[in-house]
Amino acid sequence: MISLTVNGKQKNLDTDKDMPLLWVLRDVLGLKGTKFGCGQGLCGSCTVHLDGKAVRSCQTPLASVEGRTVTTIEGLSTDGSHPCQVAWRGEKVPQCGYCQPGQIMNAAAFLAETPSPSEPQIEKAMAGNLCRCGTYGRIKKAIRVASGSVK
Template identity: 65%
Template sequence: MKTHTLTVNGKAQQVEAADDMPLLWVLRDLLDLKGTKYGCGQAQCGSCTVLLGDTAVRSCTLTVSQVGERSVTTIEGLSENGDHPLQKAWIAHVVPQCGYCQTGQIMNAAALLRRTPSPSEADIEQAMAGNLCRCGTYNRIKEAIQSAAQ
């Protein structure tokens, strides 16, 4: 066990955790930030996506010791009042069905828009291909990203 200092949603946090504990479990079990979801543990499904700086990462395979100085943003820190353009677009298009994968989808889309503010349909498909949705909300996700980008 070691003390790790992390910056999560703009706030410095200290956690006691094994070096190899994935950031996902640090967030969920130690910091009580449960909007980030476990889906596969192997960066296959994207449910655990958070931002590291401006980049989308799979928090299930990123260990706490690899985070370093970089700031972590989770769904809880994406916007003050749940009013990020993507969150608003997700609501306008009624994207979620069960909702479980959606926080990861939104975080992944947020990184896409920071990198590519006006993505083409092909850009969206390529960027979002790592995020699984078993309910099958992909087309509304695509529409929501397109409308948030406008």
């Protein structure tokens, strides 16, 4: 039995301990907002927060999250009001939208640590999050808006 907190709720799971957190979230807990893109930690679509830090949930075995706190896109805010979500809407970031939960979770954890990032800092922090639709310019802008550095 593995115990962890997901989006503020205690979960006790009798699941294969090797199962990556990604699939625990999606198939066991029904939280489908966290996406599968590569299974190798190469694309960032599966990014969630583990004790507040951005991690690739496809590379995080369930056994390693015992007693820890996980936040997914569903738990980032109850109503889509997190500054990143607001900025993502405002800058009209999504095209297909598939990678965006991972992008938003990565950006949210980054901004929590680096409230006023420089452009190279943004590019470095977001380098592991791929978007095939090519929304990078808008993501960059949304991060600047969310950081409060662009009025």
